[in-house]
Amino acid sequence: MFRNKQRLIESSNKPVLATLVLNFLEKSEQNIRAAAKVKGRSYKNIISASNDGLSMKSIGPALISALDEASLNAAAANTSNSNNRFKEEALKESLKSYIMSN
Numbered sequence: 001m002f003r004n005k006q007r008l009i010e011s012s013n014k015p016v017l018a019t020l021v022l023n024f025l026e027k028s029e030q031n032i033r034a035a036a037k038v039k040g041r042s043y044k045n046i047i048s049a050s051n052d053g054l055s056m057k058s059i060g061p062a063l064i065s066a067l068d069e070a071s072l073n074a075a076a077a078n079t080s081n082s083n084n085r086f087k088e089e090a091l092k093e094s095l096k097s098y099i100m101s102n
Contacts, residue, residue: 002026015082016091020074027069031062071099 005022012018029045035058036043043049049059075095079088 009077010081013083014088015079016074016077016088016095019077020070020095023073024066024070028062028066031066032059035059035062071095075099 002022002025005026008022009015009018032043032046032049032054036049036054039054039058041049041054043052043054046059046063075092077088077092079085079092082088
């Protein structure tokens with residue numbers, strides 16, 4: 001779905017954060033579209049769904065699912081080519097600790 005996601009991640013020099021954000025954006029859009037479709041609506045993102053009245057009962061699970069998946073992907077991000085590898089690895093370890101505590 002997200003054609004240039006990997007190139008954006010690689011060019012950011014912040015692979016963990018870029019992976020987290022881009023995966024969240026991608027997954028949240030998929031989840032909101034699915035939740036909106038069930039309600040007979042055509043929302044494409046959390047902002048439009050929230051601003052135009054899709055219930056929190058529908059938005060909440062879509063948000064949580066996107067956060068969980070994006071966190072897992074970010075914790076597994078490839079940092080081997082990063083200029084700030086130690087910083088990126090520290091962030092990954094923090095994410096792993098956070099994931100394990102939930």
